[in-house]
Amino acid sequence: MSIEVIKGPNGFCFGVENAVNEIIKRLKKGEKLFTNGEVVHNKNVLEKLKTLGLKYEPEKDAIFVVRAHGLPPEEIERINKNHKIIDLTCPIVNNNFKLGVKLEQEGYRVVAFGKKNHPEMIALSGHVKNSIVTMEPFVVPDDKIAIISQTTSSQEDFFEFVEKMKEKNLGKEIKVINTICKVTVERENAAKQLAKLCNLVIVVGGKNSSNTRKLFQISTKYTRTLHVEGVYELEQELKTPEISEIFKKNNSSTLKIGLISGTSTDSKDVDDVFYYIIENYGGRELCMADLNNISRKELLEEVSSESFEQLLNEYEHMNQVGRGKIVEGVITEISATGLTVDLGGKVTGFVPLEELFKEIHEYKVGDKLRGRVEKINEEDGTAIISEKRPMEKFVLEEISKAKDSGKIIHGKIVERTKGGYKVLLENTVEAFLPGSESNIKEGEELPRGKMQFAVISFEIRGRRPNIVVSRKRLFQRLVDEFYTNRKPGDVVEGIVENVDDKGAIVRIAGITTGFVPNSEVSYNTSTKAKDVINIGKTMKFLIKEINPEKKRLLLSLKALLPDPWENVPKKYQIGQSVTGVVVSVKPFGFFVRLEEGVEGFVPIEEVFWSKKGNLNEVVSV
Incomplete structure (x- = not known):
C-alpha cells in the first residue's frame, strides 16, 4: 500500500498571525503584556504564550493587548485610563465594525449573523449600538435591514440564513453584505475538495474554534474525518478500529490522506502531524496545487465568474506587491488603529498607527500614500504597509542637519527609561532624552502628543544611530525668541495655572508665564479674576507690558472685550x-x-x- 498525504491550506489567517507574532516579539523583548481572553482558539499556541509570560489579569505597568477579535470602544477607553494599549484587531474585523457603523448611520437595522457570545460579535455590538446578533432568522420590525456576518462564519450557513430572513421579511428593503473572511471561505471550499478526493481527512485545530469545527463538519459529509489538536490526539485516533479499517481496505491501492487546518492553527502543528504520518506509515507529500487536473476544475467552479485573464492579472499584481517592495495606493479608510489603503487589483493594504510617518489626523481619505510592504497574505489579499521605514534615511539626514543648524525637530516621548526617556522623532527614529535635559519634574505625568526637541548629539554607530535630544536647551532658546519677537498689543493664548485674590497666572506657549491683575479682567471693577477665570482653561490675552530682561509679562483679558465707554457719548x-x-x-x-x-x-x-x-x-x- 502506498500513502499520499495531500496538504490543503493551513496555518494562521493574516489577522491571527499578525497578533500572535506581535505578542511573541514583545514578550521576548521583556515587555509585560496582559489580555482579557484567548488570543487564539488553540491551546498549543496559548500554552506557548503563557510560557513566554502573557497574563490574563492586569499588572502594574503592563500593556493591554486587544485581540484580533477586537473590543467595544467603551471597553478600550476604560482600560486606556490605566494601561497602555496595543490594538491587534484584525484589519478585516475592524472593517466589519466600520461597515456596521456606516450602515446604521444610513438608517439600516444591522443584523449580524453570528454567535452573541463570540468576542468579535461582542465587540461589534459595542461599535454598532443597535445591531442584532443572531443565528436564528426572525421578523425585523424595521423597514430597512442590512445583513452582515461574523467574519469566521460558514458561508453556506450565512447564505441559508439570508434566504430565510428574506422569507420572513417580505416587502422590506434588505441589503446583504458578505463580510466573511476570504480565507474562511477558501478553507471551506478546500475541505470539500479534499474530502471528495481522500479516503481520510485530518482537520488540525482547537476544539473550541468555530471555523475549525466547520471544516470538520463539511469534510464529514463526504469522507471519514478526524478532528485533532495535535499529534498526541492523532496517535490515539489512528489506533481505533474504524481508522485501522481504512488502512486495511486500501492495502493494495493508494491511500490518500488530506491535511487541513482552521485559521487559528499554527502551521507547525500541521507539520508535526504530517511528519508523524510519514515517519510511522511512510508515504509522500502532495499539495492541492499539484493536483492540476482535479483542483483546477474544482477551483473554476468557485471562480466561474472570473476570466482566466483576470486571475492572471491578479497573480501578477500580487507579485508586484511582494514583501519589501515599495508600493503606492489611495487611502480609503481612516480608523483609530491605522489606515486602509487600496493598492489596486484585489490587494488591500493596512498601515498600523506605529508605521505612519505623520499623526493620523494629518491624513484624509483620497490621499495617496507610499510605503514598503512588510507582510503579505496572498490568501486574503491583505498587506501590512510601513510608511515610515522608507522615510528613515531621509529623517536621519534631517536630524543630522538639525543638530548642526540648531533647527527644531518634532517627536513624542514614548516611555521612561534608565536615566531619562525614549523619544520617537518624526514618528520614525528613536532618540534618548536625558532626565536632566527633559524639563520634566519627578513624579510628573509624561506629556502626550507631538513636542519640539533640540538635537544635542548625533552619531551613527554601526547600523543604529545614537541620538540625544534636549527639551531644556530648546526651552531656553524658545523663551529668548518669545521675548525678542513679542511686543505690547500682541495677542497670545495660554493655559490658566493659578487664580487667587490678586489675579491669575497664565502659562504661555508652554515656556513662560504671565500675570493678569484683577484690574485687567473686566471693565466691571467689581469683577475679579476668580469670578470669570478657571484653572486649566485655555484663553486668549493681550500683552499690556513685556520685560525681556526680567522675563515678565503683564496680560489683559479686558483689552480683548468691547469697551463700553465707546458708546457713552451717544447713549x-x-x-x-x-x-x-x-x-x-x-x-x-x-x-x-x-x-x-x-x-x-x-x-x-x-x-x-x-x-x-x-x-x-x-x-x-
Whole structure:
C-alpha cells in the first residue's frame, strides 16, 4: 500500500498571525503584556504564550493587548485610563465594525449573523449600538435591514440564513453584505475538495474554534474525518478500529490522506502531524496545487465568474506587491488603529498607527500614500504597509542637519527609561532624552502628543544611530525668541495655572508665564479674576507690558472685550435722568453702576441742598 498525504491550506489567517507574532516579539523583548481572553482558539499556541509570560489579569505597568477579535470602544477607553494599549484587531474585523457603523448611520437595522457570545460579535455590538446578533432568522420590525456576518462564519450557513430572513421579511428593503473572511471561505471550499478526493481527512485545530469545527463538519459529509489538536490526539485516533479499517481496505491501492487546518492553527502543528504520518506509515507529500487536473476544475467552479485573464492579472499584481517592495495606493479608510489603503487589483493594504510617518489626523481619505510592504497574505489579499521605514534615511539626514543648524525637530516621548526617556522623532527614529535635559519634574505625568526637541548629539554607530535630544536647551532658546519677537498689543493664548485674590497666572506657549491683575479682567471693577477665570482653561490675552530682561509679562483679558465707554457719548446726555446701582459710598459722594463697565459719580453737593448730611443715611451699596 502506498500513502499520499495531500496538504490543503493551513496555518494562521493574516489577522491571527499578525497578533500572535506581535505578542511573541514583545514578550521576548521583556515587555509585560496582559489580555482579557484567548488570543487564539488553540491551546498549543496559548500554552506557548503563557510560557513566554502573557497574563490574563492586569499588572502594574503592563500593556493591554486587544485581540484580533477586537473590543467595544467603551471597553478600550476604560482600560486606556490605566494601561497602555496595543490594538491587534484584525484589519478585516475592524472593517466589519466600520461597515456596521456606516450602515446604521444610513438608517439600516444591522443584523449580524453570528454567535452573541463570540468576542468579535461582542465587540461589534459595542461599535454598532443597535445591531442584532443572531443565528436564528426572525421578523425585523424595521423597514430597512442590512445583513452582515461574523467574519469566521460558514458561508453556506450565512447564505441559508439570508434566504430565510428574506422569507420572513417580505416587502422590506434588505441589503446583504458578505463580510466573511476570504480565507474562511477558501478553507471551506478546500475541505470539500479534499474530502471528495481522500479516503481520510485530518482537520488540525482547537476544539473550541468555530471555523475549525466547520471544516470538520463539511469534510464529514463526504469522507471519514478526524478532528485533532495535535499529534498526541492523532496517535490515539489512528489506533481505533474504524481508522485501522481504512488502512486495511486500501492495502493494495493508494491511500490518500488530506491535511487541513482552521485559521487559528499554527502551521507547525500541521507539520508535526504530517511528519508523524510519514515517519510511522511512510508515504509522500502532495499539495492541492499539484493536483492540476482535479483542483483546477474544482477551483473554476468557485471562480466561474472570473476570466482566466483576470486571475492572471491578479497573480501578477500580487507579485508586484511582494514583501519589501515599495508600493503606492489611495487611502480609503481612516480608523483609530491605522489606515486602509487600496493598492489596486484585489490587494488591500493596512498601515498600523506605529508605521505612519505623520499623526493620523494629518491624513484624509483620497490621499495617496507610499510605503514598503512588510507582510503579505496572498490568501486574503491583505498587506501590512510601513510608511515610515522608507522615510528613515531621509529623517536621519534631517536630524543630522538639525543638530548642526540648531533647527527644531518634532517627536513624542514614548516611555521612561534608565536615566531619562525614549523619544520617537518624526514618528520614525528613536532618540534618548536625558532626565536632566527633559524639563520634566519627578513624579510628573509624561506629556502626550507631538513636542519640539533640540538635537544635542548625533552619531551613527554601526547600523543604529545614537541620538540625544534636549527639551531644556530648546526651552531656553524658545523663551529668548518669545521675548525678542513679542511686543505690547500682541495677542497670545495660554493655559490658566493659578487664580487667587490678586489675579491669575497664565502659562504661555508652554515656556513662560504671565500675570493678569484683577484690574485687567473686566471693565466691571467689581469683577475679579476668580469670578470669570478657571484653572486649566485655555484663553486668549493681550500683552499690556513685556520685560525681556526680567522675563515678565503683564496680560489683559479686558483689552480683548468691547469697551463700553465707546458708546457713552451717544447713549448718555447732560440733563438726562438715569437709574443705576450704588456700588460704593465715600465721604465725598457715591459711585453708581449704569451698566457693565460704566460707572457714574454723585458728589455729596448733589445730594443735599444746604448742610451736608450723612450719605449712609440716604444710600447704601
